[in-house]
Amino acid sequence: MNSRERFFSVLAGEIPDRVPVIPVVDGYFAPKIIGRDNDECFLDRICQAEALAASLARFGYDGVIAEMGLGDEPNVLGCPVEVEGNDVPLVVETLIGGREDIGKLKIPADSSAVATGGKLEPVRWLVEAVGAGQVVLGSVRSPFEYAATVRGLYDFMTDFYRDPELVRDLVTACIPATLAVGKALIETGVDALVIKDSFASSSMISPDHYREFAWPAEVQVIGELGGLAPVVLHICRNSMPILEDMAKTGAAVLEIDSPVDLxxxxxxxxxxxxLKGNIDAAAVIGKGSLDDVEAAVRYAMSAAKAGGGFILSSGDSIPNTAPENNLTALVEAGKKYGKY
Amino acid sequence: MKDILENFELAIIAGNADTSADLADAIVRQGQATADEIFDHLAAAMKEVGARYETGEYFIPEMLRSAEAVEKAMTVLEPYLFERRHEQAGIIVMGTVKGDIHNIGKNIIVSALRASGYEVHDLGVNVSTEKFINKVKETSADLLLLSAFTTSTKPALLDIIAALESRGMRGDVKVISGGASHSEDFAREIGVDGFATDVKSTLAVCRSLTGD
Known part of the structure; x- marks a missing residue:
C-alpha cells in the first residue's frame, strides 16, 4: 500500500496496512532541511516547496502540506506580511479599522483571481514533485481566520463584545476568500484540503461564540469544498468542548491538538x-527526548488506532527549533506501532 | 469606601467598563482610598479573571473585555494616583513579548507605573525583539519590562536578552520580566534582573532597581 492508498483507505472507513503518518510540517520547520532560513523561503516560493518535498523524502512520512507562499495567504486579502529570520510571518498592517472598511477588502472573486502573481506556484511545484503515490494536502484559512487576520487579532477578539455584528459580517465577507483559495488549490491537483481555523479554538473563544460566529462559516465552506475534495478541519489547542460541533461540519477529518484527550x-x-493528531508539537517534538516522542506515539496508537479512522500527526505545526531526530522518531514509531 | 472598592473589583471581573469607570469616579470623589488599596483591588480582579480563563469560564474576548474595564477606570484614576506618586524615578519601556497577545495584566501595570511617576513607553502586545531594542535605544530607558503571560514565551524572552547582550546594551538597562506564572527560578533561567507577578511586586522591583 502506498501513502496515497493508505490515506484514502482510512477516509473510506477501511483498515489500511498501518496508520498513516502525516505530521504538520510546514514552512516554519521545513526550510532548515535544505539549509535555508524561513525568510529566504518567504521571498522565494519554490524554496518553500523544495523544502517541504525534501522534508517528505528525508523523513518518509505519508503526506505533505502544501501552502501558498508564506506571505501570500494573508496577502490574498491584501494584508502586507513580513518575516524576520526563522520567525513566523507577521501581518504588519491590518485592513479593517471598522465596518466601513469591509467593502475595501480585495476578496478574490474566484479561483482564477487567487492564482495571480505566482501565489500557487509552490503548490503546483509540490504536486508535480512528490509523485502519484504521495498525499498532498492543500492548506487554506477558514473565513473566521481570514476575518481575524484582516481585522487584527486583538481588535477581532474585542469585537465579540464591542461589536458582535462586525464579527459576523466580517466572517461572512471572508467566506468567498476561503472558497476561492480552496478551489484554486484543488485545481492544482491537491488530494485534500486542510481548512485552518485556529482562532476558533476553545483556548481562544468560548464554545458559544464558536457556534455562533465560526461554525456556520465552516459548515458553508466545507459544504461547498467537501464535494470537490476531502476536507481536514484543523483547530489547534483545546477543541474538546466543540468536538461534537466540528464533527457535524461535514469535514472528513478533524485535526486535533495535544490538549485534547485522544x-x-x-x-x-x-x-x-x-481523527488526525495529536502529538504535542512544542513540548514533545520540539523539546522532548526520543523516548518522549516514542511514548507519545504509543499512547496515541493505544487511544485511537483501533477500528481505523486515525492518522498520526503532530497536533500543530512543528516548530523551527524541533530536533530533526525527533521527527525521525515520530515517523519510525508511527510506522512501528501503527501496524494493523 | 470598602464597598466601592469591592464593587469596583467586581465590575472589572464582569468586564463592565461603564460601571468600573463610574466607581473609579466615586473613588476619586471620596478621596479616601490609598494607591495601595486601589492597586490591591485591581490585582485581585486581574487574578480572578486569569483564574476564570484557566478554568475555562473565560476566554480571550472576556479577558479583553475586563482589560477594557481596567483601561477605562484607569483613565479616571491616573490623575488621582499621580498626586500620590513617588518622585519621578525613571524611564520604562514595556510590552508583551512576541507570540503573546495578553493585554490585561500589562495595561494595569502600565497605568500603575504612570500613576507612580514613571515615564512609560507602552509598545503593546506581540512585540518583536527589534521593537523592544529600538525603543530602549531611542528613549535611553532605565528599565525594560517584558510582559509574558505563560512560560511558553521563554524563547522570546531569551531572544531579547541575547539581543541586548550582542549589541552591548545589557549593562545600560535593567530588565524585569513579569506574568502570573513567573517565578524566581524562571527569572534566573532567562537572566533578567528582576521579576514580578502582580502590580505591587512590579512597583516594588522597579523602585528597587532604580534606587527609588
Whole structure:
C-alpha cells in the first residue's frame, strides 16, 4: 500500500496496512532541511516547496502540506506580511479599522483571481514533485481566520463584545476568500484540503461564540469544498468542548491538538469522522527526548488506532527549533506501532 | 469606601467598563482610598479573571473585555494616583513579548507605573525583539519590562536578552520580566534582573532597581 492508498483507505472507513503518518510540517520547520532560513523561503516560493518535498523524502512520512507562499495567504486579502529570520510571518498592517472598511477588502472573486502573481506556484511545484503515490494536502484559512487576520487579532477578539455584528459580517465577507483559495488549490491537483481555523479554538473563544460566529462559516465552506475534495478541519489547542460541533461540519477529518484527550475524542466522535493528531508539537517534538516522542506515539496508537479512522500527526505545526531526530522518531514509531 | 472598592473589583471581573469607570469616579470623589488599596483591588480582579480563563469560564474576548474595564477606570484614576506618586524615578519601556497577545495584566501595570511617576513607553502586545531594542535605544530607558503571560514565551524572552547582550546594551538597562506564572527560578533561567507577578511586586522591583 502506498501513502496515497493508505490515506484514502482510512477516509473510506477501511483498515489500511498501518496508520498513516502525516505530521504538520510546514514552512516554519521545513526550510532548515535544505539549509535555508524561513525568510529566504518567504521571498522565494519554490524554496518553500523544495523544502517541504525534501522534508517528505528525508523523513518518509505519508503526506505533505502544501501552502501558498508564506506571505501570500494573508496577502490574498491584501494584508502586507513580513518575516524576520526563522520567525513566523507577521501581518504588519491590518485592513479593517471598522465596518466601513469591509467593502475595501480585495476578496478574490474566484479561483482564477487567487492564482495571480505566482501565489500557487509552490503548490503546483509540490504536486508535480512528490509523485502519484504521495498525499498532498492543500492548506487554506477558514473565513473566521481570514476575518481575524484582516481585522487584527486583538481588535477581532474585542469585537465579540464591542461589536458582535462586525464579527459576523466580517466572517461572512471572508467566506468567498476561503472558497476561492480552496478551489484554486484543488485545481492544482491537491488530494485534500486542510481548512485552518485556529482562532476558533476553545483556548481562544468560548464554545458559544464558536457556534455562533465560526461554525456556520465552516459548515458553508466545507459544504461547498467537501464535494470537490476531502476536507481536514484543523483547530489547534483545546477543541474538546466543540468536538461534537466540528464533527457535524461535514469535514472528513478533524485535526486535533495535544490538549485534547485522544481517547476521549475517539470515544466521542471517532465512529463518525477520522481523527488526525495529536502529538504535542512544542513540548514533545520540539523539546522532548526520543523516548518522549516514542511514548507519545504509543499512547496515541493505544487511544485511537483501533477500528481505523486515525492518522498520526503532530497536533500543530512543528516548530523551527524541533530536533530533526525527533521527527525521525515520530515517523519510525508511527510506522512501528501503527501496524494493523 | 470598602464597598466601592469591592464593587469596583467586581465590575472589572464582569468586564463592565461603564460601571468600573463610574466607581473609579466615586473613588476619586471620596478621596479616601490609598494607591495601595486601589492597586490591591485591581490585582485581585486581574487574578480572578486569569483564574476564570484557566478554568475555562473565560476566554480571550472576556479577558479583553475586563482589560477594557481596567483601561477605562484607569483613565479616571491616573490623575488621582499621580498626586500620590513617588518622585519621578525613571524611564520604562514595556510590552508583551512576541507570540503573546495578553493585554490585561500589562495595561494595569502600565497605568500603575504612570500613576507612580514613571515615564512609560507602552509598545503593546506581540512585540518583536527589534521593537523592544529600538525603543530602549531611542528613549535611553532605565528599565525594560517584558510582559509574558505563560512560560511558553521563554524563547522570546531569551531572544531579547541575547539581543541586548550582542549589541552591548545589557549593562545600560535593567530588565524585569513579569506574568502570573513567573517565578524566581524562571527569572534566573532567562537572566533578567528582576521579576514580578502582580502590580505591587512590579512597583516594588522597579523602585528597587532604580534606587527609588
Amino acid at each position: 481517547a476521549a475524542a475517539k470515544a466521542a466522535v471517532g465512529s463518525r469522522v477520522v
